[in-house]
Amino acid sequence: MNIERLIKMANDIGDFFNAESDKEAASIGIRNHILRSWDPRMRREIIDYCEKDGSALHGIVKTAIDDLARSS
């Protein structure tokens, strides 16, 4: 999968949930959205990217992906 596209998708999801002032809730929202709507191969790739680099992910998105990695 095109990792740039996955990064953009993840950051776009982050932009929506970032409106939430409770950042822990926002992070959970991002994680759950990805968990419930992304095919596992897409999740594996974004987790892999996050673990190896992750610099292009917005802060709260990186937190959510880290959380996703732990729960996978």
Add this chain to the structure above:
Amino acid sequence: MSMNKEQDFGTPARNASTLVNLEIDGFQVTAPVGTSVMRAAASIGIDIPKLCATDSVEPFGSCRLCVVQIEGARGMPASCTTPVAEGMKVVTQNKKLADVRRGIMELYISDHPLDCLTCSANGDCELQDMAGAVGLREVRYNPQGQNHLNAVKDESNPYFSFDPSKCIVCSRCVRACEETQGTFALTIDGRGFDSKVSPGQNEAFMDSECVSCGACVQACPTATLMEKSVIEHGQPEHAVVTTCAYCGVGCSFRAEMKGDQVIRMVPHKDGKANHGHSCVKGRFAFGYATHKDRITQPMIRKSIKDPWQEVSWEEAINYAASELKRIQASYGIGAIGGITSSRCTNEETYLVQKLVRAGFGNNNVDTCARVCHSPTGYGLKQTFGESSGTQNFDSVMKADVIMVIGANPTDGHPVFGSLMKKRLRQGSKLVVIDPRGIDLVKTPHVKADYHLKLRPGTNVALINAIAHVVVTDNLVDHDFVHQRCETAAFEKWKTFIADPRHAPEATEAVTGVPAEDVRAAARLYATGANSAIYYGLGVTEHSQGSTTVIGIANLAMATGNLGREGVGVNPLRGQNNVQGSCDMGSFPHEFPGYRHVSDTETRTLFENDWNVILESEPGLRIPNMFDAASDGTFKGLYVEGEDIAQSDPDIQHVHHALREMECVIVQDLFLNETAKFAHVFLPGSSFLEKNGTFTNAERRISPVRKVMKPLGGYEDWEITQLLSNAMGYPMNYSHPSEIMDEIARLTPSFASVSYEKIDSLGSVQWPCNDETPDGTPTMHEQSFMRPSGKGLFMLTEYVATQERTTRMFPLILTTGRILSQYNVGAQTRRTENVAWHSEDRLEIHPHDAEDRGIVDNDWVGIKSRSGETVLRALISERVQPGVVYTTFHFPESGANVITTDNSDWATNCPEYKVTAVQVAKVSQSSEWQQKYEAFSQQQLELLEQGSHHA
């Protein structure tokens, strides 16, 4: 089978609860107040002769044929314009009345061609019927006298002819155009003997404002306005009630047949979505079903560079299945998937998703709603708990304020557009939120109170600004919010939306909409007794499509405009079965009824019924499939009824993905654009060739009934079943009703739906179960569908799209559709509808055109970051400066060469509505268009080389 002609009661029904009792010809009758004597008589089987009256338009009282005598009343009143009254005693037949009627008919016939035996209306002519009914035996007037018998025919419309020599000037056509359609294209020109029906200013029909809806033809009592198909083939001999296969209105039609040939499609008076009205597509554009381009033999080929080879069904199905199995063995179980379409029936989409989940063993199934209304599904599910609109269409007739956002009902949903215009003519207020000046902004007897002409891509900022005014002006319906919504979420939203950054004055710089207009529109919406929102793809097809849907839901909840007639949140679905295809579990993360695949209870239910272990992880969405194909992990695709190679964004990326696949199976009517990349072609069946159901934008499940045999031999659901069996997953349905029974068994909102019920009620709106056995016209009346029963406010921060204008790409391109064409045009391009729209054009504002030296009809190149195409320019003030617009009905236009891969954050619905472009005058087609033409030509030659299609 027979024609089962629909009864004409002469005047429209009245819905008053107060009833009156009267006597007609000695019989007691009870009728609602306001009912005409004519209708009351018809209700007990007494047909009073009539010509100018028909129950689709208000009574007019001009022909005087329907005169009656009423005890105690003077003279002979017209029964069509005389309302019933308590104790009234009416006589409809006596010698005096008969003499008057015969005299009237004699006058009519004195100026009418006496060519009944060769007339196209012979057998279906009210004038002929009335002559018989009144016992006309002679015409005493001199046939050489002044008359209209030599009036010239107007044959300009491709579907109907206008023969004024047969016109009796009853005004039914004029009134139908006004009352039913709301176009006001017809008038009676001249006075007295010179009176005549005139399209526009004495123009030909095709040169007038006529939109060819057919209402005038249907209303005409003679052969004056007549379908050319009837003139050519004669009167139909039987009729079958079915549902239109075009837009999300889902009009009910009588397919009037002669043998297995459709003579005409006539809108069904009892159709609850359309009440006997139609548009140019559903009424006339059915000829594609028997077009010479139909492919009726299965075909296969190893490579897309090979000629097609016609094979038997068995060989095609076995080849397709073996290829899919080979791919799974080589690349993994998730390397294949399926795409279904909103042009398919519920039963077909259900079977495709079942084939993928149970037969392919993964969840890689998606539908074209991905690229149109998937944000509706997400946004309304989150806030209201159900992925659907809240009302029926008739609800608009009780709306006091109508807000239309990113929708163009008169073009995209014309029959509902006419109903909306009827309500607007009654005085309902109108707010239009759209970058373009759509027809509704100013059309005969309708003018928008506010047209908020926002910049494309700023919907969320504008909806937030409206909500800000509602909250800060204290216009919130606190009772509704307190009783019906989650309090903590509302309080959080209230604080969020009241922030000054959402004030109209702050958002004006972003949206371009003057703050005072936003404030006024917000107050109008919030203070209307009943305010209803109708929205379309101008809301969903954005990077923040889901956010806008959520914002709209917030607005409706905050103002209490939910849970009753006249209000609500109403997504106008693009294609006929968008709602249904989503309901049927076509999304990769949801089973039928919008239940997540990870939900163990639901999965177990399906596993037990389908006798298979199901995948608990979501599958690939359509754009993800393309990415995975380009990445080499997705190699096989089964596409039923969808043309992804034309309709999806960033088309060069889509074409690359299709080329990378090893087995693309296309099931369709024609060698569409996707089929040019295919290895297996399975001939599909049109809506006339199969049984099933469609679910329209108001959740109405309506019957689709077979009126002719499938040209390819099988109905689409049968083909999916063959493929499933060949894949090793057994399916053994003998009729689609059995598929619906299974859907009902497994889907709580469909629990009481059956073909028997649909046939008895005509149609039914889900939820339809034990609690609501006759369906649900209005959703969320007592509580929302969320687990808590409460509505959920969500925060909707505006995030600008990443598609920005620059010096290189200074204009914003937005796309849409036109009345006469439908989606990718595969159907309507193969009909006479091309007479209205034969090519996609680029609408550009005069200022932008002048800056670039462009005049009308110039060829212009439109270049974006994704690609370039060339169209002819149409200079138009419908678009604002800085914005250009085109339709996408012709593949060679390449509208989706330009669109980008930006998509909605929640659902990946493409951002079709915002693409930064530059426009310049050019002298030749684009490089892409030249390549497309060469490729397309090559594929047509490969078709010719290998097949002998019908």
